[in-house]
Amino acid sequence: MLSIYHFDTPLSDNCLLTEQYLQNISEKIERSHHLFFVPIISESMMNIIKESIVLSEPCVDKPEDKITLVYRLILDFKAAQIEGNKKARALLIELQKSLLTDKKSYSLDLVTDVAKMVNLNIQDFLYNRNSSETVQSILDDQQLAHDMLTKIQPTVAIDDAFILNTQILTNFSVDDLLPAFLPHIDNHKTQTKTVESSVNLA
Known part of the structure; x- marks a missing residue:
């Protein structure tokens, strides 16, 4: 393999x-x-994650800065990954293309449209993108990065x-x-x- x-x-x-x-x-x-x-993720983003865990508050759908926007994208990616890596990769690529190439603004409508495009179960996806399990999977990824890489x-x-x-x-x-x-x-x-x-x- x-x-x-x-x-x-x-x-x-x-x-x-x-x-x-x-x-x-x-x-x-x-x-x-x-x-x-x-x-x-950066140290600043880690602080946002820790704060969201303590306060049990979901990440906003209208990010006001780039750090929050990137965190929101990662949450969306990890939520999609529950339905498979292929769909999650497609979602992340299409969202970045929309934001970087097409100069669209991030919004729940945009995310939902892309989720439909890559054939996600919309109801499950919208729930999972704010679940504690999704946040934990981000933290698990950081542990994987620290285990595999000498420098992040x-x-x-x-x-x-x-x-x-x-x-x-x-x-x-x-x-x-x-x-x-x-x-x-x-x-x-x-x-x-x-x-x-x-x-x-x-």
Whole structure:
């Protein structure tokens, strides 16, 4: 089994581009594998989470600053993940595209529309996005990041259970990522628009 982890903060520089690249390249991997997006959070965001736990208050649907907005996105992502990683990844990518590319404002209507687009159960999703279990899953992700990484920063980790090896990539470009995936790609088929770029991702 091959496990691919992308540790990054939604809306940060090149996070969306890296996610899209990994989605693209993972479709060409012939081995059994899983792709995980693992949001990493700042100390300021951790304080917001702790406060919300103490006060038992849900995160607002109209964030007034970027920290709260990113936290809201992560909650949405983790709530969607209850229905599967594939749907959760699609939700996170589409929300970031709406906010960054289409310059839309974050709103409950926007989130609901995207949730419908990726075929989530809307009633369950709207409940889960403010549940204590979803908040706990964010904290669990932070523990995973601390366990796998020596430094918390944008990282792609490729964990190969067959050879008991984990490759850690930081400060990477597409040119750096591609060789790491070539041994796992069917017939080395890499003719994708994303792969042609050498822009720095992290």
